[in-house]
Amino acid sequence: MSHRLRRHLRHLIAYANITLKEQTAFTGWFWSDLLGQVVLMLLFSAFWQAVYQGRESLGGLSAQQTLAYVLVVNTVGLVVRWSLIWEFGVMIRDGSIAVELLRPVDFQLRMYAKMTTTMLFTMGQQMLLLGLVAVLVLGLRLPADPLVWLSFLLSLLVGNAILFFFDWTLSLVAFYSTEVRGLMIFRDGIASFFSGFLIPPAIMPDWLQRVAAFLPFGQVLNSPAMILTGIVPLSEVPRILGVQLLWLVGLVLISRPAFRVAIRHVTVQGG
């Protein structure tokens, strides 16, 4: 292993460690988030049960499939709700971006370590608890095939990375506008919609499905959820992962040069 790679790896682990410590400090947020997710789950499951009353299928999905999809998407849905954009806004406002850029660590790598560890940590806890509620209270049935689980986790991880690099590129707007709250709400709305968090894309009208195909959000939640719920068979997994990887590579290639251009415009507001 080259010296450079080893150094990168060491930084990655160190930042993952710091994030873990930060996360455990905020247990209040954790439980509130969890309750919020449970409430949403109750709402969605009641809503879909009412929708399917006296109906066999909707958009080609059975009641069982849609319900499983909705529960899975809700359990892992935190992935789309987090946003790097806020972090960028804070760093620009309080001036810490200047310090970040001076560090002898790749800034993007550091942020990726931070965001992904946060996701894995919170989801590790939250997903387990939410999954438990979904299985015990709401009757979610999960697959037993370890291969399905492996594909799901892989797809989820790649999906998270896709969103990270998308957010990274979008966050660069903050270097020009300094306003991030509105941008974040826009991004949350559009991502919730097209990722499948609100409704399965299969139920959307054709034209919206076509729009969804041009956006990365479906790769983040819809793809892993389709795998875990068995709506798509295992034989489809290589194709799904392939598409995800294409998205990932494309967004990585865009995000880095875009950052180099945008960073010249940063105006730190205070600190």
Add this chain to the structure above:
Amino acid sequence: MMRYVRLYGAFLAQHFKVLMEHRLNFLIATLSTLFWQGTGILAVWIVLDQVPDLNGWSKQEIFLIYGLSTMALGLAGIFGVNLLYIGQGYVRTGRFDLLLIRPVNPLFHLLADRFGQEGIGNFLAGALLVAYGVGSLGLKLGPLEWGYLVAVALAGGALYLALDLVTAVAAFWMVVATPLTLAVNHFTQIAAYPLDIYKKPLRVVMTWLIPYSLVSHYPAQLLLGRPAGLMPYALFPAAALLCFLAYRFWLYGLGRYTSTGS
């Protein structure tokens, strides 16, 4: 009372001066919440377009309920957004002491200290949905019904605000209580749909414990001419009682407040 109305006007004037300095940001904040609500509404719309009804509620009727709840949420957001920041923004930093030494009611000062511009988007989305519901259902509303609708929006906003206050007061003990406020706030989403699509325990909670549905489901029943007994009017005493209790609780919390200031 008049003094506080005038004072709020003065605070508001200051906020608007700031907002007008950043006009584009103000526009973005309003439009973004409107857009955010829009995506949620579009999702529901797409589903309801494909099914004739939801437990006997048509799309238009559901949007009336959705709108009533969203309007109240918007109002509470416009006037009460600072309740979310009491812990981080005031107690932890010691700025809360400042509110205590000024010659105005500290709760009033806290509320007036921040104007929830994002609430405007929610309020507008809610009002549009109510208008859509009333219009598309061809409801003939007389002056009495319109008056009732306005009263529901205002009392609904007050009820939402009172519940936010109850949870925000916990900041006097926990320092940061925002998660608690948000946690209870999550239930507003349940109130956006007809109560009878839920199982009984949730219906009881939403009517008696965290009574957000008094703002949406029951008033909609009255407007739609569905039998509901006196429940469509329960919102008013409930809002008054909750405001009273929340304020007492606030005073109790205030008595326990110890400055962290530095």
